[in-house]
Amino acid sequence: MVRSNYYYPQSVELYGLAHRLYEGLSKDLNYNVMLSQRGMVNLCHSTAEMEVGARTVNAMQISGIDAELFSPEDVRRVAPIYNFSAGARFPVFGGIWQGRAGTARHDAVAWGYARAANRLGVDIIQNCEITDFIIEGGRCRGVQTTRGTIRAERIGMAVAGHSSVLAEKAGFRLPINSYALQACVSEPVKPILDTVVLSPGTGVYVSQSDKGEIVIGGGLDRIPSYAQRGNLPTLETVIAGVLEMFPIFGQLKLMRQWAGIVDVVPDSSPIIGESPLPNLFLNCGWGTGGFKAIPAGGTLLANLLASGKHNDISRPFDLDRFASGRLIDEAAGSGIAH
Numbered sequence: 612m613v614r615s616n617y618y619y620p621q622s623v624e625l626y627g628l629a630h631r632l633y634e635g636l637s638k639d640l641n642y643n644v645m646l647s648q649r650g651m652v653n654l655c656h657s658t659a660e661m662e663v664g665a666r667t668v669n670a671m672q673i674s675g676i677d678a679e680l681f682s683p684e685d686v687r688r689v690a691p692i693y694n695f696s697a698g699a700r701f702p703v704f705g706g707i708w709q710g711r712a713g714t715a716r717h718d719a720v721a722w723g724y725a726r727a728a729n730r731l732g733v734d735i736i737q738n739c740e741i742t743d744f745i746i747e748g749g750r751c752r753g754v755q756t757t758r759g760t761i762r763a764e765r766i767g768m769a770v771a772g773h774s775s776v777l778a779e780k781a782g783f784r785l786p787i788n789s790y791a792l793q794a795c796v797s798e799p800v801k802p803i804l805d806t807v808v809l810s811p812g813t814g815v816y817v818s819q820s821d822k823g824e825i826v827i828g829g830g831l832d833r834i835p836s837y838a839q840r841g842n843l844p845t846l847e848t849v850i851a852g853v854l855e856m857f858p859i860f861g862q863l864k865l866m867r868q869w870a871g872i873v874d875v876v877p878d879s880s881p882i883i884g885e886s887p888l889p890n891l892f893l894n895c896g897w898g899t900g901g902f903k904a905i906p907a908g909g910t911l912l913a914n915l916l917a918s919g920k921h922n923d924i925s926r927p928f929d930l931d932r933f934a935s936g937r938l939i940d941e942a943a944g945s946g947i948a949h
């Protein structure tokens with residue numbers, strides 16, 4: 612999912628940049644990333660959620676984000692297959708709508724970037740694990756890898772899932788907990804859902820891929836873990852939520868389920884900036900929402916590596932916010948409960 616409906620001005624700048632860059636990405640990379648801006652609705656299942664929704668939409672509109680408060684009728688218009696029946700377990704009181712939000716194909720984004728970087732002369736060395744850092748005179752001077760040593764004046768670390776493991780090797784700690792995040796897809800069916808539906812209350816999000824599969828994502832597993840498979844009780848909760856909201860999916864067969872490890876930070880915002888080890892720069896802590904931020908995360912890290920300095924967009928996301936207390940709490944904006 613790609614969207615930029617976050618709450619705080621700092622996040623609006625960051626994700627807004629990413630969203631705009633996504634809109635031109637296929638052209639920039641000369642590779643179709645299959646961005647489909649089909650709109651996305653965050654459902655509100657109670658009056659209280661609706662009040663928070665209104666506050667969120669107001670904050671977004673003040674920051675210039677294209678957010679709208681949806682009534683139940685609006686939700687019915689974009690997602691008519693939702694379970695609107697009386698007595699439904701997750702009734703719809705309305706929702707937060709972002710029309711420019713949507714989906715992109717994740718493999719295509721990775722392939723597109725790899726191909727474009729390669730064209731610019733960047734070496735991408737696959738299956739090459741960083742095992743340690745070369746530290747000389749109190750500064751990072753390079754990395755040890757399973758395929759030899761690489762020295763550099765500045766090093767960028769973007770190793771989600773293992774940020775704290777690598778940080779420990781570099782001699783510092785990060786405020787990160789790592790969890791498995793799961794998703795699954797059904798067998799393909801004819802077009803039936805042409806928007807993205809997210810239910811923060813149940814921790815479920817649903818969309819339909821171009822191939823027709825129903826793509827279902829869920830909340831984080833409850834226990835920190837590096838095991839890349841995800842646990843069954845979480846999947847069961849997610850599927851139960853989907854079936855309550857979309858009983859029509861009850862007969863679908865699931866084809867695939869997987870999990871990736873995401874690095875979660877206490878304020879659910881990323882960490883971008885120099886690490887406590889000089890010359891080593893961080894780009895981590897994107898939690899469950901780093902895909903939508905790829906073009907901005909990459910641009911900001913590149914800027915840091917090239918200049919050694921923050922710009923206005925990356926500055927608020929420095930690690931020092933955990934010392935100053937200037938947190939950017941996007942626990943609600945992240946959509947999936949962190």
Ligand SMILES: Cc1cc2nc3c(=O)[nH]c(=O)nc-3n(C[C@H](O)[C@H](O)[C@H](O)COP(=O)(O)OP(=O)(O)OC[C@H]3O[C@@H](n4cnc5c(N)ncnc54)[C@H](O)[C@@H]3O)c2cc1C
Nearest residue numbers: 612740741770771773792793794871897899900901902903
């Ligand atoms: C199931 C699932 C669904 C998601 N859905 C969405 C979504 O809809 N929208 C959204 O915005 N985000 C989503 N996310 C989150 C998003 O995928 C992450 O936030 C994002 O991929 C983080 O990007 P990254 O570049 O920091 O890390 P990653 O993409 O995780 O890449 C880190 C890389 O570092 C490598 N690495 C780790 N340790 C080492 C080492 N020692 N040496 C060398 N390499 C190493 C890893 O192999 C990996 O390739 C989802 C995540 C999951 C798991």
